[in-house]
Amino acid sequence: MKTILVTGGAGYIGSAAVKALIEKGFDVVIVDNLSKGKKEFVDDKAKFYETDLVDKEQLAKVFAENKIDAVVHFAAYKAVEESMDNAVKYSDNITGTINLLNLMVEHDVPKIIYSSSACVYGTPEQSPVDEDIPISAPINFYGYTKIANEQVIAWYSKVHNIQYVFMRYFNVAGDAGLSYIDPDAQNVFPIIMEVLSGKREKFIIHGDDYDTRDGTCIRDYIDINDLVKAHILALDINNNDIINLGTSNGVSVKELVDITIEVTGKDIKYEVGPRREGDPAIVVASNDKAKKILGWEPKRDVREMIRTTYDAYFKG
Numbered sequence: 001m002k003t004i005l006v007t008g009g010a011g012y013i014g015s016a017a018v019k020a021l022i023e024k025g026f027d028v029v030i031v032d033n034l035s036k037g038k039k040e041f042v043d044d045k046a047k048f049y050e051t052d053l054v055d056k057e058q059l060a061k062v063f064a065e066n067k068i069d070a071v072v073h074f075a076a077y078k079a080v081e082e083s084m085d086n087a088v089k090y091s092d093n094i095t096g097t098i099n100l101l102n103l104m105v106e107h108d109v110p111k112i113i114y115s116s117s118a119c120v121y122g123t124p125e126q127s128p129v130d131e132d133i134p135i136s137a138p139i140n141f142y143g144y145t146k147i148a149n150e151q152v153i154a155w156y157s158k159v160h161n162i163q164y165v166f167m168r169y170f171n172v173a174g175d176a177g178l179s180y181i182d183p184d185a186q187n188v189f190p191i192i193m194e195v196l197s198g199k200r201e202k203f204i205i206h207g208d209d210y211d212t213r214d215g216t217c218i219r220d221y222i223d224i225n226d227l228v229k230a231h232i233l234a235l236d237i238n239n240n241d242i243i244n245l246g247t248s249n250g251v252s253v254k255e256l257v258d259i260t261i262e263v264t265g266k267d268i269k270y271e272v273g274p275r276r277e278g279d280p281a282i283v284v285a286s287n288d289k290a291k292k293i294l295g296w297e298p299k300r301d302v303r304e305m306i307r308t309t310y311d312a313y314f315k316g
Ligand SMILES: NC(=O)c1ccc[n+]([C@@H]2O[C@H](COP(=O)([O-])OP(=O)(O)OC[C@H]3O[C@@H](n4cnc5c(N)ncnc54)[C@H](O)[C@@H]3O)[C@@H](O)[C@H]2O)c1
Pocket: 007, 008, 009, 010, 011, 012, 013, 014, 031, 032, 033, 034, 035, 036, 037, 038, 051, 052, 053, 054, 073, 074, 075, 076, 077, 078, 092, 093, 096, 115, 116, 117, 118, 169, 170, 171, 172, 173, 187
């Protein structure tokens, strides 16, 4: 039986991954500082440590008490705007990763799967975006932490032979059956749900004068269940690799609003506001590599993601 250390295992994606790993028969050890995640989302069968990755002593205890076979590293602060106000806090994303790598070396843990992001492509000039497009100047400090972590992991791989898979997520959405409610909505799906619940007055579409089919930005939304499956498949890869996780299908913000109205039968109050600085018109993944290397295929579309998110928020 393999033991997987899941960092950030109480968060949105991490808790779904823990559930899937346990269903597949893995033993799971979780490290989460509960800054955002919630213990109630953590499977009882996982061993849980409420520990911050920057706390070297506590983290060392986790490695000393468990024989870890691989690390799936989700833990990070991820609010883009906050990262531009508080580099001190977001530097923990890098420090925590280095602490983790040092302990992996000390305990001969051979493999890490790292949650990266499409933001490492900066403002891509072409879509679909494939993994060969060079990573570019990040437009926020959060994006920088993703690039820095990819680079430091790649160096540890060269020097200490740790094998890595970087998973570059596009926009993750939907629910994995845990009825996960984002306590601090920053992403478009939870924001729409807050508008539907009345917590927010209206939904703001940031610009409708882009060069797209309806003038609003086009993004690639990947279902959390499909995303998690890709991580489990990646545990069997034996080479270093970089893999985009998206559907290759773009959905515009306006289409997202219309589909939500159609799927939920509820009206959404929205308004068009100014563009946000640095927002590219279109960001859609090429997922050919994920299909080829992992034998993976995303199964759920954006309607399904809206339906499961809506059920999580309103039917619990
Ligand atoms: N959600 C998305 O659309 C998306 C897109 C691209 C990349 N990602 C990346 O995927 C990963 C998971 O994202 P998520 O949406 O589940 O976020 P989340 O905030 O729900 O989960 C992150 C978890 O990590 C924990 N954490 C944060 N810093 C920590 C630290 N220093 N020590 C220990 N625990 C810590 C938090 O408490 C939380 O439970 C992150 O690395 C994020 O950057 C997410």
